[in-house]
Each structure stands twice: as C-alpha cells, then as structure tokens.
Amino acid sequence: AQKITQTQPGMFVQEKEAVTLDCTYDTSDPSYGLFWYKQPSSGEMIFLIYQGSYDQQNATEGRYSLNFQKARKSANLVISASQLGDSAMYFCAMREKVGDDKIIFGKGTRLHILP
Amino acid sequence: ETGVTQTPRHLVMGMTNKKSLKCEQHLGHNAMYWYKQSAKKPLELMFVYNFKEQTENNSVPSRFSPECPNSSHLFLHLHTLQPEDSALYLCASSQVLRGEKLFFGSGTQLSVL
Numbered sequence: 001a002q003k004i005t006q007t008q009p010g011m012f013v014q015e016k017e018a019v020t021l022d023c024t025y026d027t028s029d030p031s032y033g034l035f036w037y038k039q040p041s042s043g044e045m046i047f048l049i050y051q052g053s054y055d056q057q058n059a060t061e062g063r064y065s066l067n068f069q070k071a072r073k074s075a076n077l078v079i080s081a082s083q084l085g086d087s088a089m090y091f092c093a094m095r096e097k098v099g100d101d102k103i104i105f106g107k108g109t110r111l112h113i114l115p
Numbered sequence: 116e117t118g119v120t121q122t123p124r125h126l127v128m129g130m131t132n133k134k135s136l137k138c139e140q141h142l143g144h145n146a147m148y149w150y151k152q153s154a155k156k157p158l159e160l161m162f163v164y165n166f167k168e169q170t171e172n173n174s175v176p177s178r179f180s181p182e183c184p185n186s187s188h189l190f191l192h193l194h195t196l197q198p199e200d201s202a203l204y205l206c207a208s209s210q211v212l213r214g215e216k217l218f219f220g221s222g223t224q225l226s227v228l
Contacts, residue, residue, distance in 0.1 A: 035216055043203060044117075045219035091158065093217075101146045101165045101211045105158040 003027065004092050004106035012112045013082055020067070021077040021109050023092030032096050034075040035103070036066065039089040048090075051075055087113045118142040121206050121220035128196065129228050136191040136223045138206030144218070146211045147189040149181060152222075153202035164189060165211055196227045 005024045013019045025034065036048040051059045051066045059066040067076040079086055092106040119140045128134050140147065149161040163171035164183040178200075180192040189206060203224050207217040 037217075037219075043222050043224070045205065045207075045217075047216050047218075050216055101163050101170055101209070102160065103148075103209070103217055104160060105150075107157040 003096070003104055004094055006092055006106035006109050008109045009107070010110045010112065012114055014114050015084060016081055019079045019082050019086075019111065021079075021090050021092075021111065023075045023077065023106060025073050025075060025092070025094050027073075027094065027096050029097045032094060034066070034068070035093040035095070036064070036075075036077045037091045037093060037105075038086075039091065039108070041088070045091075049077065082113050084113050084115060087111060117218045117220065119206060119208055119218050119220040121204075121223055123223060124221060125224045125226075127226045127228060128193070130196060130198070132196075133192070133194040135193065136204055136206075136225075138189040138191075138220055140187055140189075140206075140208040140218070142208055142210075142218060144208040144210045144215075145186055146209045147183060147186070148207040148209070148217065149189070149191055150205040150207065151202050152205060153199075158205070162191075193225075196225075198227050201225055201227045 003026045032053045034051045038046045049059050049061045049064045049066050051068050058068050063080045065078045089108045089110050091108045095103045122137045146165045151159045160173050161175045162181040167183050178195050182190040203222045205222045206220040209215050209217050
C-alpha cells in the first residue's frame with residue numbers, strides 16, 4: 001500500500017500566485033517526520049521543509065510553509081508568491097518513525113510556473 | 116554543495132559490462148542510501164546502510180551489489196544490467212538518530228545499452 005500519496009501529477013500556476021501541493025500519508029506510528037524536496041531539471045534534490053509529528057506549529061521556511069493536518073494525515077506544501085524558478089518536481093517524503101533509517105517518497109508533482 | 120559527492124555524473128554501459136558508482140559524504144552522518152529514480156516510477160529506496168550495516172534491501176536484483184566500507188563511503192557495483200535499469204541513481208546520507216533529513220548527491224545518470 002502506498003504510504004505517501006501525491007495526487008497532482010502536474011500543476012500550472014501563474015507567476016506570483018500562491019500554490020498548494022497536496023500530500024497525504026499513512027502510518028500507524030505516532031512519532032514520524034515529513035519532508036518536502038524540490039528537484040529542478042538539473043536533477044539535484046533540494047530540501048525545502050520538515051514537519052515532525054509532535055511539532056505544535058506548522059513549519060515555515062521563507063516562502064515555503066507546510067499545512068499540517070494531523071487528523072487528516074495531510075501535509076500540504078504551500079509556496080507563496082511563486083517565481084519562475086519554482087518550476088520543478090516536488091516530492092513529499094516520510095520517515096515513518098524517528099530513529100528509523102528509512103525515508104520513502106511520493107510520486108511527485110511537476111509544477112510549472114507561467115510568466 | 117550538499118556535502119555528498121557522487122561519481123561519475125554520467126555512465127553509459129553495455130549489458131555485459133561491470134562498473135561501480137561511488138558516493139562519499141563529508142557530513143559525519145551515520146547512514147547512507149541508494150535511491151533509483153526512473154522516468155515512470157517514483158523515487159525507489161534500494162539500500163540503506165546504518166553504521167556500515169545494511170539495514171534495508173528493498174527487493175533489489177542481485178545484479179546490483181552495494182558496498183559500504185566505512186560510514187563515509189558507499190559504492191554500488193553493477194554487472195550484467197538490463198536496459199530497464201537505465202535511471203538516475205541518487206546517493207544520500209542522514210544522521211538517523213536525530214531524525215535528520217536526507218542530504219543528496221547530484222546523482223549518476225546511467226544508460227544501459
């Protein structure tokens with residue numbers, strides 16, 4: 001069964017608009033971590049943001065914020081004021097237990113920012 | 116610069132060749148990973164080494180053979196590969212006990228002819 005689900009294979013967004021990339025996850029462990037990575041066409045994986053399951057507040061990193069809804073097992077990435085350089089693949093990932101060495105990824109969402 | 120270096124960046128090999136991918140991390144991490152990324156599948160976890168011990172082998176065919184001689188170096192030995200093994204192979208490292216994120220290398224783009 002898929003543990004990380006990203007339902008949007010591709011999205012087109014106008015420059016300067018905000019965009020939300022969806023991610024739902026499945027785990028029975030109470031202690032887990034969620035990550036978002038960006039992969040531009042050059043191929044490198046760039047870490048964006050992290051949310052721990054016990055974190056009281058939603059994580060934020062500059063223009064990136066994570067809309068964490070624990071009861072719904074949802075961890076959507078919000079990018080405010082999108083820029084052309086935000087065009088890339090975006091992956092949601094999960095470490096199922098803190099201290100576990102496995103991190104699994106969703107299928108990704110390809111984001112296109114339109115000028 | 117993430118502190119994780121992969122070589123080579125590109126590799127073309129025939130199905131009868133033997134080659135190795137190399138990964139080195141300068142971050143003092145205790146875990147190293149191989150992921151495979153092909154065009155039609157999500158990022159697939161292949162192997163995990165934690166304190167030099169293999170803790171994950173995600174049903175990977177034996178034509179892929181990992182080696183972790185110390186906590187800073189990770190190899191992926193390749194032999195008698197198939198064309199469907201053509202993919203981007205990404206190495207990553209992490210400090211597991213602190214639940215840290217993965218730091219990725221730039222990847223090796225492998226083409227099997």
